[in-house]
Amino acid sequence: MAVLRIGIAGLGTVGGGLLKLAFGRGPLAAAVRVTGVSARTKGRARDVDISAIAWFDDPVALAKSPEIDVFVELMGGSEGTARKAVEAALAAGKHVxxxxxxxxxxxxxxLAKLAAQNGAEIRYEAAVAGGIPVIKALREGLAANHINAVSGVLNGTCNYILTEMDVSGRGFAAVLADAQRLGYAEADPTLDVSGADAGHKLAILSAIAIGGAPNFAAMRLEGIQAIEPIDLESAKFLGRRVKLLAKTSRQGDQVVQSVRPTLLAQDHPIARVNGPLNAVVIDADPVGRLSLVGAGAGAGPTASAVAGDLIDLSHEDSRPVFSGPGQSQTLQAAKGGLLASSKFYVRLRVPDRAGTIAKITDTLAKHLVSIESFLQKPPEDAARVPIVLTTQPMAEHDLLEALGELSRLDVLVEAPVLMPLED
Incomplete structure (x- = not known):
C-alpha cells in the first residue's frame, strides 16, 4: 500500500472532518500524508493544527504542486476556482x-476525458448521499448486474420539510423557516427546494448505473414549493406519502431522469425514510431490489466517504470515472422526461359555480383519462374549491393535454398540481 501525499482545498465542515481522520489513529492516517492545504481564511481557528502543513492561497497552485499525488476538492460549485483546480490537477496527472x-x-x-488522457483517477463517493456507499455499490458490488432503475430521496432538506409538513399540518413557508433556523436549509434554499441539488446527484447515479456520462441538462426537475398540506392529507387518505423522488430508469435505449414529488405507497422502502435522512433503492437483475438508508450530509458521513476513496487509491485501485467505454458520451434522455405509463394524482382548484364538475369530467373523458378516485373537498372560500383525483395508468402526455384544455376552458383558478403514484 502506497502512502499518498494529498492536498486538500476547502477546510469547512467536510474538510475539517477529513483532517481529523487523516491525523487520527484510523486507517486513513496510515494511507495518507497531508502535504498541502488551501482555504478562504488561513488564520481561522480549527480543530486540527495545520501550521506545519504547506499553505496555498491559490487552490489551482495546490492542484499542480509536485508535492501532492492526490488533489482533494471540497470547495463546491460547478464553475470558477473548483473547476479550474480540478482541471489543473487532472492535466498534471494527479488523482482527484x-x-x-x-x-x-x-x-x-x-473531466472523464481529461482524466483518461493523463492517467488520472476521479473518485466522488461523497458527492452522492453523504455516508451511504451507493457509488461503490453500483460500481463494484453490483458490477455484474443489469441496473433497471435507481430511485431515492437525495436531498435531506426537502425530506425534512415534507416530513414536518406531514406531521404538523403546517405549510411549506413555515416549515422552511424552521429548517433554516435548525441548519437543515441554507439562507437561500433554492438549490435544494427546486430539486436541482437532487438532480445533480441523480445525474451521477444515472451515469454509473446505466452508462455514459452525466446529462444534467436533460433532466426533468420539479421542486416542492407547490406542495400543500392538502396534498399530504390526501396522500394519507390514499394510503401513500409524498416524497421528492429522484429517479432514473431505462426506456428502450434511452433513459428517463426526473426529480419530482411523488406519491409512494406506504410500504415502499423510501416512504418510511423521514427527516434529513437520504435513501436509495436499486432495482437490478439478478440481485433484485436493494435499499440503502443513512445520513446524506454532515462532517462525519461525508468525510468518511472521502476517506474511503483515498484508501482505495492508496491500494492502487483503478476504475472508469463512470461506466464502460462510453463514459465520455452523454446519456441519451427520453424526450421531455414524460412517463409512458403511470397512475397520477391531480389537485385542482375550481370556482364554486354550477356546471364546473361536469366540464372537468367531460374534458377528462374526451382525452380518455380514466378516473380511479375523485374527491371534492369543502370550499376554502367563495372562489376556490379543491378537487383531488387519481387516474388509472396512462401516458403523462395525454393527461397534460387534458389539463391544458381545462385551463383554456377557464374552469381552473390556479395551475393544477400533478404527481405520479408509485408502488
Missing part, C-alpha cells in the same frame, strides 16, 4: 477526490 456533485453533473464528460 471530490464531493462536488454539481461539477461532475455538469462537466463530467469533459
Amino acid at each position: 477526490v471530490t464531493a462536488n456533485k454539481a461539477l461532475l453533473a455538469e462537466h463530467g464528460a469533459a
Whole structure:
C-alpha cells in the first residue's frame, strides 16, 4: 500500500472532518500524508493544527504542486476556482477526490476525458448521499448486474420539510423557516427546494448505473414549493406519502431522469425514510431490489466517504470515472422526461359555480383519462374549491393535454398540481 501525499482545498465542515481522520489513529492516517492545504481564511481557528502543513492561497497552485499525488476538492460549485483546480490537477496527472456533485453533473464528460488522457483517477463517493456507499455499490458490488432503475430521496432538506409538513399540518413557508433556523436549509434554499441539488446527484447515479456520462441538462426537475398540506392529507387518505423522488430508469435505449414529488405507497422502502435522512433503492437483475438508508450530509458521513476513496487509491485501485467505454458520451434522455405509463394524482382548484364538475369530467373523458378516485373537498372560500383525483395508468402526455384544455376552458383558478403514484 502506497502512502499518498494529498492536498486538500476547502477546510469547512467536510474538510475539517477529513483532517481529523487523516491525523487520527484510523486507517486513513496510515494511507495518507497531508502535504498541502488551501482555504478562504488561513488564520481561522480549527480543530486540527495545520501550521506545519504547506499553505496555498491559490487552490489551482495546490492542484499542480509536485508535492501532492492526490488533489482533494471540497470547495463546491460547478464553475470558477473548483473547476479550474480540478482541471489543473487532472492535466498534471494527479488523482482527484471530490464531493462536488454539481461539477461532475455538469462537466463530467469533459473531466472523464481529461482524466483518461493523463492517467488520472476521479473518485466522488461523497458527492452522492453523504455516508451511504451507493457509488461503490453500483460500481463494484453490483458490477455484474443489469441496473433497471435507481430511485431515492437525495436531498435531506426537502425530506425534512415534507416530513414536518406531514406531521404538523403546517405549510411549506413555515416549515422552511424552521429548517433554516435548525441548519437543515441554507439562507437561500433554492438549490435544494427546486430539486436541482437532487438532480445533480441523480445525474451521477444515472451515469454509473446505466452508462455514459452525466446529462444534467436533460433532466426533468420539479421542486416542492407547490406542495400543500392538502396534498399530504390526501396522500394519507390514499394510503401513500409524498416524497421528492429522484429517479432514473431505462426506456428502450434511452433513459428517463426526473426529480419530482411523488406519491409512494406506504410500504415502499423510501416512504418510511423521514427527516434529513437520504435513501436509495436499486432495482437490478439478478440481485433484485436493494435499499440503502443513512445520513446524506454532515462532517462525519461525508468525510468518511472521502476517506474511503483515498484508501482505495492508496491500494492502487483503478476504475472508469463512470461506466464502460462510453463514459465520455452523454446519456441519451427520453424526450421531455414524460412517463409512458403511470397512475397520477391531480389537485385542482375550481370556482364554486354550477356546471364546473361536469366540464372537468367531460374534458377528462374526451382525452380518455380514466378516473380511479375523485374527491371534492369543502370550499376554502367563495372562489376556490379543491378537487383531488387519481387516474388509472396512462401516458403523462395525454393527461397534460387534458389539463391544458381545462385551463383554456377557464374552469381552473390556479395551475393544477400533478404527481405520479408509485408502488
